[in-house]
Amino acid sequence: MKTKRRNMGYPVVQILRKTLWTAIPVVIIFVFISGYSFWEIRRQNNLALENAITxxxxxxxxxxxxxxxxxxxxxVHDPILDAxxxxxHMGDFRQAGNDLRLRVSDMQYSTGSEYMYFFYWDEGDIFINxxxxxxNYETYKKIKKKVIDDVEKPVSGDRFSWIPSVIDGKTYLYYLVTYKHRTFISLVSIxxxxxxxxxxxxxSHGNITFQDLAGNTYYQSAKSPEGLIGYYYNRLYFRGEDAGLPFTLVIDSDMLGNYGKIFLLQFLVVLTALALSLIMGGYILVTYKRVILPIKIFSSNLSKMDSLSDAESASLDLTDSKMQELNQINDQFKSLVHEITRLRINIYEAELDQNKFRILFLQQQIKPHFYLNCLTTIDSMLSLGDASAARKMLxxxxxxxxxxxxxxxxxxxxxxxxxHAEDYLDIQMMRLSEDIDYSCDIDEKDMDVMIPPLLLITFVENIIKYAEPSDDSLKISITGxxxxxxxEDYIEICxxxxxQGFPLExxxxxxxxxxLTTDDGTHIGISNCIRRLKLLYEDRFEFTLENDELGGGVVKVGLPFLKGIMNNASSAGRR
Structure with missing residues (x-):
């Protein structure tokens, strides 16, 4: 009986369940400590924010x-304004304005340059900064209009106070005093x-709201947090009456604020303690023997797969009597090895067949009407009795x-x-009775470089079909x-x-x-050439299509050097 019990399998779920029951008391302590830390950090953050605002x-x-x-x-008292x-006269006004600016400059040195000052004399209709x-100047004109309107039509209430106002879409706080037709104003943006x-x-979602003492909102730095995230933010009110200010501040701030990193650090510390309490338990030894050790044995046997043949891999035993799951994985893994081997061979053979078919298909995409045009041209020459021309054409x-x-x-x-390209041009010149100015400038040593068949003829045919020269004759040049x-050595064929060149699209x-996919089939030969180059060279080729600044189209194909012996070897391999 003892031997039978020792060979029984132990599910991983049962082992983990026991570990979970052991961790419950530690989790309860962790939640309690985290909750108290969160409350205390929130209180400290609010206290720091209140002190800073105060x-x-x-x-x-x-x-x-x-x-x-x-x-x-x-x-009221400055003799400068008596001018x-x-x-x-105007000269006195200008001098008084300069003296006033010096006086204001001294004041700005202690209070800040962000506070702007303006003077308005309604009797002389003079407004100066x-x-x-x-x-900017547009805002300056609107400020001027606002001041003049307030002087001419005084608002009710206490005028000797700072008043919020929106000017040109921006909120300002200004203080205005009028005495004997002379008005002096200080203005600053919120x-x-x-x-x-x-x-x-x-x-990230915190914001500052600016309200007047009546509760009207004039400014808000950002949108207030909404939804569930709103519960994570505190809303604090700092009334202007309590601080002797003409406005109230409403601040939405992160509950943790600057102390968030401290809370995160404490959270990690407690979480580490939780992990240590689980690791340091007496149940670790049992877990190691019944879970870790069988998995290590399983992994060790599995790592031997790379050095074994397919037959040896199929016979490899990954079972372990201590865990039921590993026994099931062993059976499924063997079936999977057989299936993967079979699929790998099938996919490899299918890809070879597909690539060969695609290359042959692209090579044989030749327009059948060209055959008919050639035969028709030969028949016409014979009908006209021009046997010499018909013989050349044939x-x-x-x-x-x-x-x-x-x-x-x-x-x-x-x-x-x-x-082959030159034969095609000879046929076209005889069939169309037109001269084609053709030239070829390629070094003799490059003439044995191996390239895909029917590559150049595609672009030559494209020129014959679509090119409309501005001169009397069509010019075609091939250079390399x-x-x-x-x-790696490459050759560029141009x-x-x-x-008229290629269309921009x-x-x-x-x-x-x-x-290039078009309904009428134009330029499909160019797309087929690019597909062939990708099949044969993958990413080891270059292809560009552009228009020359002097007129005409330019096709450039860059291919790696392949000598004739390589093609012969390839052909021999296929045979």
């Missing part, structure tokens, strides 16, 4: 009081007033078709492709030169014409790596 309010209150006193004293009277402007608070970490045509029917290899010499790419598609 310091800010006290400083701002003193600054606004000082500016208000300066505005009142200047407009603005009907008895003075007594400080450096921090707004952004500048609240700028010290923007350095406080309020969280020779060119037979050479052209003989090459087509023999082009069943992956690669042919470049010289054969050049000769060597270059090095990725430490085909030019003097036609065709060039853009080629540059974007797209195939």
């Amino acid at each position: 310091i800010y309010q006290n400083d701002l209150s003193h600054r606004l009081d000082a500016i208000a006193h300066f505005v009142q004293w200047t407009v 603005f009277s009907s008895e003075k 007594a400080s450096e402007l921090t707004v 952004d500048d007033i609240l700028s010290p608070l923007f350095t406080i970490n309020l969280g 020779q060119f045509t037979s050479k052209y078709f003989r090459y087509l029917f023999q082009a069943d290899k992956d690669y042919v010499p470049l010289s054969s492709e050049i000769a 030169h060597d270059y090095v790419r990725n430490d 085909i030019r014409d003097n036609g 065709v060039i853009e598609k080629i540059r974007a790596g797209e195939y």
